[in-house]
Amino acid sequence: MKTRSCLPLFLFLFVMSTGLAAQSGSDLLAELASGDVPTATVSAAIVPTYLLDRHPVLRPAERQEGLSLTPEFDYPELAREYGIEGRVTVRCIISAAGTVVQATVVKGIGYGCDAAAVEALLASQWTPAMKDGQLVATSCYVPVDFSLR
Structure with missing residues (x-):
């Protein structure tokens, strides 16, 4: 069974609902500059x-004895x-800026x-993911491993 992506339909509905489809490029730029653009809440797509x-990649925290590839906690x-x-085990959503926005x-x-792991990951910095150069x-x-040794 094949599944189809809803992204093209979503983009079509978004463009139509904001009224941006019937405008030329210069008209759109002028409207963007004036601040009169209809707004819609669109969250960044999670790839x-x-x-x-x-x-x-988790950015290593520098320590005296070397580099750590685990979050500090x-x-x-x-x-x-x-x-x-x-x-x-924590599921993280990492933004394009390299911050954990949800854990x-x-x-x-x-x-x-559990709380210590979430807190450490929310405070950590990451090198963001890339797709097609973006x-x-x-x-x-x-x-996140917890060991008393």
Whole structure:
């Protein structure tokens, strides 16, 4: 069974609803300059990872002993007290600017580790993904390991 993309239909409806389709390029530029353009809320499209030319990469935090490729976080006190170790998997939406705009725990271990992983990822900086030479927003799954060693 083949699926079809709704993007062409969405773009058509957006252009028609804003009235931009019947205008020439110079008329459109003049209207944009005057600020009288009808507005519509359109979120940036999130490009699936399999279509990317370059995937997002966590920018390493410089430390004295070298580079870290994991987000910086404080080990939760409750998890430390009970000896909890494991991996928290977080789904992140990374903007074209390289910031994490949304982080959702997919698989957690509790004891404060889930919240610590989300907090660390929201504060992290990424090299954004690219598609066709343009920076794009995308989503990815990030494992955050908690180890007491």
